[in-house]
Amino acid sequence: MATNRTFTMIKPDAVQDGNTGAILADIEKGGFRIVALKKVLLTPERAGQFYEVHKERPFYNDLVKYMSSGPIVAAILEKDNAVTAFRELIGATNPAQAAEGTIRKKYAKSIEANAVHGSDSDENAEIEGSFFFGADERF
Numbered sequence: 001m002a003t004n005r006t007f008t009m010i011k012p013d014a015v016q017d018g019n020t021g022a023i024l025a026d027i028e029k030g031g032f033r034i035v036a037l038k039k040v041l042l043t044p045e046r047a048g049q050f051y052e053v054h055k056e057r058p059f060y061n062d063l064v065k066y067m068s069s070g071p072i073v074a075a076i077l078e079k080d081n082a083v084t085a086f087r088e089l090i091g092a093t094n095p096a097q098a099a100e101g102t103i104r105k106k107y108a109k110s111i112e113a114n115a116v117h118g119s120d121s122d123e124n125a126e127i128e129g130s131f132f133f134g135a136d137e138r139f
């Protein structure tokens with residue numbers, strides 16, 4: 001059964017562009033409740049750990065460099081069927097293919113600098129949320 005939580009990061013390009021507030025507003029307007037929230041600079045080592053699942057992919061090194069190039073905003077979000085609902089709200093990985101009105105269509109620059117992350121399964125949502133937040137940071 002699908003759980004009601006997912007994990008997101010607002011990526012360095014979107015934070016740098018001053019789109020943090022607008023993206024958080026879109027997320028709340030989309031019916032998600034913010035359970036946990038923080039702004040943090042990932043070291044290359046920590047970004048590498050987060051994306052360990054993509055280690056063999058050709059874009060891994062660039063992705064780690066990009067995700068440690070500036071602060072990100074991490075959050076745990078709550079809504080019914082959160083993982084699927086959030087991936088619908090953000091749109092396709094490549095903004096050129098993202099549907100009109102989605103967060104990536106509005107704010108992403110490229111397939112890499114694509115404004116936001118969204119967990120791809122309930123299991124990964126829990127692992128990724130725990131990577132950033134302890135029990136005393138979730139409300």
Ligand code: RTP
Nearest residue numbers: 059063092093111112113114116117118119120
């Ligand atoms: P995310 O994990 O960030 O929510 O994105 P996703 O599931 O839509 O995409 P995924 O395949 O998990 O890829 C993770 C992130 O790697 C970057 N990427 N670059 N240069 C490329 O071809 C390429 N492909 C993916 C993107 O930042 C993508 O979100």
Ligand code: MG
Nearest residue numbers: 117118119120
């Ligand atoms: Mg993914």
